[in-house]
């Protein structure tokens with residue numbers, strides 16, 4: 290996942306895009322970038338780092354104009370360390386286009402070959418997003434007649450793009466002198482929504498929190514396969530551009546990725562997490578008798594809503610036993626196991642009195658590599674807990690993700706190939722309770738009966754685009770650079786199991 294935003298206004302947009310990116314910071318901490326447009330000229334600043342570090346006053350002053358796009362990056366393809374792979378990306382022909390992408394293409398390698406051999410386009414980085422931009426540019430060039438571009442041609446280009454791309458993509462692109470184009474893949478895997486301000490400013494963003502937090506009214510989600518085009522005077526047009534659109538949003542957005550105050554595809558992320566806590570309660574009760582639990586403690590931050598609901602249904606006190614250092618970012622989306630592991634202790638510290646001589650039920654939203662749970666269980670014991678039980682609001686993560694979440698290999702997933710009892714032993718808790726897949730889908734899905742289903746491949750191994758082979762997973766993983774070089778140059782393919790590192 291990454292966070293993307295696009296804005297068309299009648300006033301300068303640099304600060305607005307910056308503010309929206311800050312609201313999307315939880316979706317990507319590795320790099321940030323903004324492009325604005327003034328009189329057909331683009332102004333760009335992008336670099337590695339968090340939004341606050343990337344944009345200094347002098348950079349902001351150098352971003353003039355009333356339209357623009359921005360991105361916060363969480364690398365899941367290409368080179369995690371490359372400054373050049375920070376987004377947005379730019380191509381000069383045709384028209385001049387800048388683009389930001391959230392998602393992951395599963396056929397980027399084949400497209401890249403086509404781009405070079407057939408379309409004679411040069412791709413300068415390892416990023417799948419640069420490939421995507423070149424496909425879009427090529428199709429826009431083909432759809433325009435004699436260099437003129439109207440909305441019909443733009444939508445025809447998106448239709449052609451859908452036919453060529455595989456994988457997940459939510460995209461915002463600015464076409465110089467024309468306007469803002471936004472579209473979402475035919476399964477709607479990654480989120481994208483649109484809103485309007487009182488002054489007529491139009492904003493497209495990954496999550497509704499970016500709209501609301503900057504004073505824009507949420508209008509609606511962009512539908513799967515749909516494209517929206519916003520002209521430079523703020524006129525909006527929409528068109529369905531996919532042959533068979535179906536709504537299969539990524540369930541991990543509701544588990545962990547998105548902010549709880551966002552609504553995605555008609556589902557409140559907060560309510561989804563409450564519901565997951567509710568169904569988890571029945572599993573807990575059948576595993577650990579409630580009279581053996583003294584207190585329910587969330588593992589901050591994302592598990593809080595599920596933990597409150599769970600505690601209420603168990604009739605047990607909900608207590609804050611861990612204090613989060615707000616200056617340390619999200620650990621799961623950090624690149625590299627060594628830095629993730631170190632950051633758990635830097636990020637969370639215990640309030641010992643909440644643990645001493647108590648049987649505690651810790652709750653997390655998900656257990657992926659087990660980095661967090663292993664450290665946290667140990668910290669609870671060091672603080673004097675008698676029994677430490679652990680419940681996960683999501684089912685075991687056992688399959689790699691190829692749609693934009695950093696779960697590239699089975700080997701690094703603590704639950705892959707292991708029984709719950711084996712995972713329990715690795716994590717070191719006294720009981721381990723997982724949500725089950727059907728219950729999770731039901732808990733979230735009942736909030737929008739119009740969904741066709743969920744992209745839940747990391748839990749159930751079903752890749753909704755239907756075209757992902759084991760070779761694809763290996764190739765996508767092998768094509769990645771970075772993230773674990775901080776552990777002595779090991780590539781992701783040879784990363785040791787979570788319990789060994």
Ligand SMILES: O=P(O)(O)OC[C@H]1O[C@H](OP(=O)(O)OP(=O)(O)O)[C@H](O)[C@@H]1O
Nearest residue numbers: 590591619620621656657658659660661
């Ligand atoms: O099993 P692991 O590989 O450790 O990954 C899972 C953990 O990572 C996430 O927390 P994170 O610190 O990223 O963010 P949060 O503050 O939003 O919970 C998630 O909420 C789990 O706590």
Ligand SMILES: NC(=O)CC[C@H](N)C(=O)O
Nearest residue numbers: 290291365366391392693
């Ligand atoms: N997870 C994402 O959305 C990342 C976008 C793109 N695939 C990149 O790695 O930069």
Ligand SMILES: [Mg+2]
Nearest residue numbers: 588589590591
């Ligand atoms: Mg967490």
